Amino acid sequence: MESPHRNxxxxxxxxxxxxxxxxxxxxxxxxxxxxxxxxxxxxxxYPTLTVRTEYPGxxxxxxxNDISRRIEEALGVVGGLNEISSISRAGVSDVILEFVWGTSxxxxxxxxxxxxxxxxxxxxxxxxxxxxxDPSLDPVMELSLSGSSRSIKYxxxxxxxxxxxxxxxxVKRQIEPIKGVAAARVRGGLEEEIHVLIxxxxxxxVSLSIGQVISxxxxxxxxxxxxxxxxxxxxxxxxxxxEYQSLEEIANTIVFRRxxxxxxxxxxxxxxxxxxDREMMTKTDGNESVQIDIYKEADANxxxxxxxxxxxxxxxSGSSRSxxxxxxxxxxxxxxxVVADRSIFIDSSISEVMSTAYFGGMLAILVLLIFLRxxxxxxxxxxxxxxxxxxxxxxxxxxxxxxNIMSLGGLAMGxxxxxxxxxxxxxxxxxxxxxxxxxxxxxxxGTKEVRGxxxxxxxxxxxxxxxxxxxxxxxxxxxxxxxxTVVTSLIASLIVAxxxxxxxASRTGxxxxxxxxxxxxxxxxxxxxxxxxxxxxxxxxxxxxxxGAMLVVVLSYTWWMVGAMDDPKFEEEIVYGAVAMSVFxxxxxxxxxxxxxxxxxxxxxxxxxxxxxxxxxxxxxxxxIAFVVAMIEMGDDSNPASxxxxxxxxxxxxxxxxxxxxxxxxxxxxxVVPGSKNENRFGQADHEGQTxxxxxxxxxxxxxxxxxxxxxxxxxxxxxxxxxxxxxxLELIGLSLVWAIRAVSFMGLTAYRAIMKxxxxxxxxxxxxxxxxxxxxxxxxxxxFYRSLIHWALDSPVAMIALAAACFWV
Numbered sequence: 001m002e003s004p005h006r007n008x009x010x011x012x013x014x015x016x017x018x019x020x021x022x023x024x025x026x027x028x029x030x031x032x033x034x035x036x037x038x039x040x041x042x043x044x045x046y047p048t049l050t051v052r053t054e055y056p057g058x059x060x061x062x063x064x065n066d067i068s069r070r071i072e073e074a075l076g077v078v079g080g081l082n083e084i085s086s087i088s089r090a091g092v093s094d095v096i097l098e099f100v101w102g103t104s105x106x107x108x109x110x111x112x113x114x115x116x117x118x119x120x121x122x123x124x125x126x127x128x129x130x131x132x133x134d135p136s137l138d139p140v141m142e143l144s145l146s147g148s149s150r151s152i153k154y155x156x157x158x159x160x161x162x163x164x165x166x167x168x169x170x171v172k173r174q175i176e177p178i179k180g181v182a183a184a185r186v187r188g189g190l191e192e193e194i195h196v197l198i199x200x201x202x203x204x205x206v207s208l209s210i211g212q213v214i215s216x217x218x219x220x221x222x223x224x225x226x227x228x229x230x231x232x233x234x235x236x237x238x239x240x241x242x243e244y245q246s247l248e249e250i251a252n253t254i255v256f257r258r259x260x261x262x263x264x265x266x267x268x269x270x271x272x273x274x275x276x277d278r279e280m281m282t283k284t285d286g287n288e289s290v291q292i293d294i295y296k297e298a299d300a301n302x303x304x305x306x307x308x309x310x311x312x313x314x315x316x317s318g319s320s321r322s323x324x325x326x327x328x329x330x331x332x333x334x335x336x337x338v339v340a341d342r343s344i345f346i347d348s349s350i351s352e353v354m355s356t357a358y359f360g361g362m363l364a365i366l367v368l369l370i371f372l373r374x375x376x377x378x379x380x381x382x383x384x385x386x387x388x389x390x391x392x393x394x395x396x397x398x399x400x401x402x403x404n405i406m407s408l409g410g411l412a413m414g415x416x417x418x419x420x421x422x423x424x425x426x427x428x429x430x431x432x433x434x435x436x437x438x439x440x441x442x443x444x445x446g447t448k449e450v451r452g453x454x455x456x457x458x459x460x461x462x463x464x465x466x467x468x469x470x471x472x473x474x475x476x477x478x479x480x481x482x483x484x485t486v487v488t489s490l491i492a493s494l495i496v497a498x499x500x501x502x503x504x505a506s507r508t509g510x511x512x513x514x515x516x517x518x519x520x521x522x523x524x525x526x527x528x529x530x531x532x533x534x535x536x537x538x539x540x541x542x543x544x545x546x547x548g549a550m551l552v553v554v555l556s557y558t559w560w561m562v563g564a565m566d567d568p569k570f571e572e573e574i575v576y577g578a579v580a581m582s583v584f585x586x587x588x589x590x591x592x593x594x595x596x597x598x599x600x601x602x603x604x605x606x607x608x609x610x611x612x613x614x615x616x617x618x619x620x621x622x623x624x625i626a627f628v629v630a631m632i633e634m635g636d637d638s639n640p641a642s643x644x645x646x647x648x649x650x651x652x653x654x655x656x657x658x659x660x661x662x663x664x665x666x667x668x669x670x671x672v673v674p675g676s677k678n679e680n681r682f683g684q685a686d687h688e689g690q691t692x693x694x695x696x697x698x699x700x701x702x703x704x705x706x707x708x709x710x711x712x713x714x715x716x717x718x719x720x721x722x723x724x725x726x727x728x729x730l731e732l733i734g735l736s737l738v739w740a741i742r743a744v745s746f747m748g749l750t751a752y753r754a755i756m757k758x759x760x761x762x763x764x765x766x767x768x769x770x771x772x773x774x775x776x777x778x779x780x781x782x783x784x785f786y787r788s789l790i791h792w793a794l795d796s797p798v799a800m801i802a803l804a805a806a807c808f809w810v
Contacts, residue, residue: 012506029390032397040346042481047099054126064088074119101472139293142340146289151333163290164189180300188282189290195274306343357412370759384422388493410485421497443506458494523597530601532674534690549725593736604682605675616662623659698727
């Protein structure tokens, strides 16, 4: 027994506080994980700017002297500039600015623009353009909109103009409001314009210039503000609305008045619909189409954006109008499809890294289980892996690290190192426990003895990866996420090892009272008997009443919501039959396991063992497996017609129907055949004691509430009825969870025993191969494969040196 004057220790004496601290860190890490952007590679920004200036008609020498040199002289004093160069060719000047890695490109662009405003360039030169390449500005997705080759609406130039109009007015307007989408750019097709075609001969005949016509059209096609006027207490804003609305208005524009005669645009030429000069041509499956490029916001998750866009577009499925592609197919006879999606490669790459990390973590746990051969110790160490990983995401979010193949690769790389500290600490605690210390003292002393070594070993690993953060250039931008991820995960694992692991190791577990919770519930075990009347009145009838109450509540709430929304479209989408079916499915899922237990107790009442349930359930399971295999063999041809033919000729559907006959017969027998009132091998028949209050805690609490509130019970009966339904539903859910946990625990225990058996057999085989260790076991090493291997290495140093040399050579 420990001394009452024991030294206080926060880790072992405040387990709830330690648990809450780590639980808060896990919650922060989880929400940080949700907020982290997903990209393929770390954000890379090339510190390069290009100033492009066009000087039409100028030779390269004039471009260099009049443009390039002046810009170089003005921009040479920009802060952070590493190198400046220029390329002068006929009509174009490119001045390239290379900045030091780490320079803020936002500040560099602003300073460059300020210096460009001070440069005096020839009048003939165009305004300089500032160009900056950013890989994150590439489109996330590329869509193709093409018309049906059979439709006459998409023939010739008019068809391309129609495609462009559909892309801008329908597709673009529906995609851009999606959260995370920055813009949707339409390219290809023919962009509509209005062309004013002036006849040169007519223009010369009236002595007018083309400039006069252009200035007159520009002056007429304008909306201008006219100021404000006040009338009494009201103030009015005046606007001059004079933009053209049709071709006739443009044609009737008066260009000049001469000797009472008005010369209009239509007297000088004609006004027609046309299109802008084409800069690119896009084709899909050999037919001309329109391309829509989708760009994401800077901090948006690329995968989520692509999923939302794909969900909006959907698939072309006949005349279905539930998706944008189906609507365009039905109404416009046009095909909208995704032709390029960067998120697919990113998602597959990240999924591959994550699956590798999962596999590595499971393999590490399996190796620990084989060598430690202790389920509790392995569980404690295995628990440290997800905790350390989840806690890592919180600082990564603060450091603006994205989820990419480098950061996830760092996590995958660090999974093996995450358990090192935990293994050392837990092994030290286990050794102190073998030396006779109490659980609390062993946790304190074992952690204290190895704390310095664990911190030192973690710091050595940190010293290897942390310098990656300070690497400059492109390599620094690529590998800094890897270094930060490994460092933060190692720090998190160190904190878990010295605080969380000792707290768990100092716990002796908890004991449930014999009458606590679902463990002692009547349906918490298959022991005992249940008579026929109790089966109908205490199980089936309450379950059916619960189903009725659930249907009334859910359908009433749905009806009220439809009325409150006052939206005909929403009302059309609501199908009460589907809502009722979903409620029935949930009720069936909740009552399934308690129903199986009730059938087992009915079999006991009939003097039969519960193994009959497995015999009745085996045929449906086998038939279901056969049915699934048959459906897989059918492949994509699983439409209702082919399914009916398959069921008719191959017998799979008939097999499914027949396989349920034993289960139905067993259920029918248990539902109608009364049991014996005498004692059998499963116990006595307690017909009087099986009341609702004895079988169900919710009904027992309902009866107690009725006794306490007898005077006002009638007025508050709706409240108590609703509380009874909710508590009964929660009781059924609790029973289902208890049995589900038992099933999972049984499978885990079976797998554990199988692994231990395989490890034991494997160790015995290797022991036979290497032989027993020489000498006695007075040194305390005992027997075992690991100890035999150590003895063999000590007895055969030449062989060990040769083996090491061979490994080094390989």
